[in-house]
Amino acid sequence: MKTSTAARSVALEVTRLSKSYPGVVALSGVSFAVHAGEVHGLVGENGAGKSTLLKSIAGAVPFDSGSVAVFGTDLAGGNPRQAADAGLAMIYQELTIVPELSAAANVHLGSPPNRFGVVDRALVERQFRDAASRIGLDVSLRTRAGQLSTANQQLVEIMRAMISDRRLVIMDEPTASLGPADIDRLHKVIRELRATDHAIVYVSHDLEAVLDICDVVTVLREGEVVASRPASDWTKPEIIRAMPVSYTHLT
Numbered sequence: 659m660k661t662s663t664a665a666r667s668v669a670l671e672v673t674r675l676s677k678s679y680p681g682v683v684a685l686s687g688v689s690f691a692v693h694a695g696e697v698h699g700l701v702g703e704n705g706a707g708k709s710t711l712l713k714s715i716a717g718a719v720p721f722d723s724g725s726v727a728v729f730g731t732d733l734a735g736g737n738p739r740q741a742a743d744a745g746l747a748m749i750y751q752e753l754t755i756v757p758e759l760s761a762a763a764n765v766h767l768g769s770p771p772n773r774f775g776v777v778d779r780a781l782v783e784r785q786f787r788d789a790a791s792r793i794g795l796d797v798s799l800r801t802r803a804g805q806l807s808t809a810n811q812q813l814v815e816i817m818r819a820m821i822s823d824r825r826l827v828i829m830d831e832p833t834a835s836l837g838p839a840d841i842d843r844l845h846k847v848i849r850e851l852r853a854t855d856h857a858i859v860y861v862s863h864d865l866e867a868v869l870d871i872c873d874v875v876t877v878l879r880e881g882e883v884v885a886s887r888p889a890s891d892w893t894k895p896e897i898i899r900a901m902p903v904s905y906t907h908l909t
Contacts, residue, residue, distance in 0.1 A: 666693040666694050666695050666696065666855075667693065667694045667729070668691055668692070668693055668694075668727075668729075668730070669692050669693060669694050669696075669728065669729055669745075669825065669826045669857030670691065670692040670715070670726075670727070670728055670746075670826055670857060670859065671691045671692075671725075671726070671727045672688055672689055672690055672691070672711075672715065672724070672725075672726055673689050673724055673725045673726075673727075674687045674688070674689055674723070674724040674725070675687070675688040675689070675711070675714060675721055675723075675724035675725070675726065676688070676721065676722050676723045676724050677710055677714055677719070677721045677722050678722055683881055684707050684710040684881055685707050685710055685711055685714065685721070685881045685882075686880075686881045686882050687724070687882065688707070688711060688724070688878070688881070688882065688883055689724075689883060690876050690883055690886050692826070692857045692859055692874075693857060694825065694855040694856070694857050695852055695853075695855045695856070695857070696852065696857055696858070696873045696874060697848060697852055697858040697860055697871050697872045697873050697874075698857070698858065698859050698860065698872060698873065698874045698875075698876065699860050699861075699862070699868040699869075699871075699872035699874065699875040699876065699889065700859055700860070700861045700875075700876050700878065701861070701862065701863070701865065701868060701875060701876070701877055701878070701897060701901075702877060702878035702879055702901060703879075703901050703902055705880075706878040706879055706880065706881070706901070707878050707880070707881040707882075708830075708861055708878055709830075710881075711878070712748070712828060712830055712861065714726065714735065715733075715741070715746070715828065716738060716741050716746060716748040716828065717733060717735065717736055717737045717738035717739070717740060717741040718736075718738060718748075719735075719736065720735040720736030721735045728741060728744035728745055728746050728826055729744060729745050729825070729826070731744040731745075742822075742824065745823070745824050745825050745826050746824055746826045746827075746828065747815075747818070747819030747822070747824035747826065747827045747828070748828050748830075749812070749815045749816070749819070749827065749828065749829045749830065749832065750830050751830045751831040751832075751834055753808075753811050753812060753815055754767070754815065755803045755804070755806075755811045755814065755815070756803060757802065757803055757804025758802065758803075758804065759802070759803055760799060760800050760801065760802060760803065761786070761797055761798070761799055761800070761801050761802075761803050761806065761810075761814055762782055762783060762786040762799035762800065763782075763803075764803045764814050764815075764818070765782075765785070765786055765789065765814055765817045765818050765821055766782055766785075766818070766821065767818060769822065782799075783799055785821050786799045786817070787799065789817040789820050789821055790817065792820070792850065793813055793816060793817065793820075793847045793850065794843070794846070794847070795810060795813045795814070795817070797810060807840075808835045808836065808840075809836050809840035809843065809844065812832060812836075812844065813844075813847065816847060816851075820851075825855065825856050825857060826856070826857045826859070827851065827856060827857070827858050827859070828858075828859040828861070829858065829859065829860050829861065830861045831861060831862055831863065832844060832860065832862065833862060833864050833867050834862075834863075834864075841867060845867070845870060845871045848860070848871055849871070852873075860872055865894045865897055865898070866894065868889070868897075869889055869892065869893075869894060869897075872889045873888065873889055874886065874887070874888055874889060875887065875888075875889050875892050875897065877897060877900040877901060879900070879901055879902060880902075884900055885900050
């Protein structure tokens with residue numbers, strides 16, 4: 659039985675977030691919250707403001723007004739390192755894998771464990787094997803990341819979040835390049851993360867996948883939140899109706 663939302667800690671709180679570019683209002687007073695142990699779907703047509711929202715939360719772009727807090731830490735905006743230190747892992751559609759490096763090196767990209775300034779290879783390997791076992795990734799830690807399937811590269815990025823103990827994971831279009839079997843495997847991993855009180859923001863055009871995996875669904879339209887409620891209260895046609903008619907060509 660799931661813990662009620664009210665009893666779970668707030669992993670991400672976005673309050674009246676706004677962002678404009680010359681001649682364009684990308685976000686206008688966006689507010690929503692994501693709790694630990696929750697998969698929160700974020701949907702909207704192209705141009706609804708999803709990309710700007712994600713970049714604002716992750717610190718890739720500064721926002722104009724409003725606030726973003728990750729596990730109670732207020733983020734200044736425009737500071738990806740601060741967001742990461744607060745516990746946020748951002749997995750973009752374009753994965754940040756270095757193809758020439760091994761799978762293990764990619765898991766520890768930028769921050770390998772070390773002793774006295776020397777990489778602790780035994781710890782690197784142990785952490786890789788432990789994380790791979792938890793999510794069911796059956797590849798050699800020495801395999802070049804560029805040789806892995808897209809699905810396995812995505813799991814490597816998830817392992818990076820796990821090992822760095824970032825408990826808020828934002829996934830941008832995670833199923834875009836995956837087949838049905840890999841989507842099922844990804845959803846199994848997400849459920850396991852949810853069971854260990856990770857918070858997941860799941861951004862997707864695949865409404866069937868959203869309804870399958872998410873606990874809450876928030877709909878963006880023209881830079882504003884138009885509805886946010888439990889996934890069990892939504893149907894696919896209802897989500898589509900919450901979006902502009904032009905969205906229907908994507909379904």
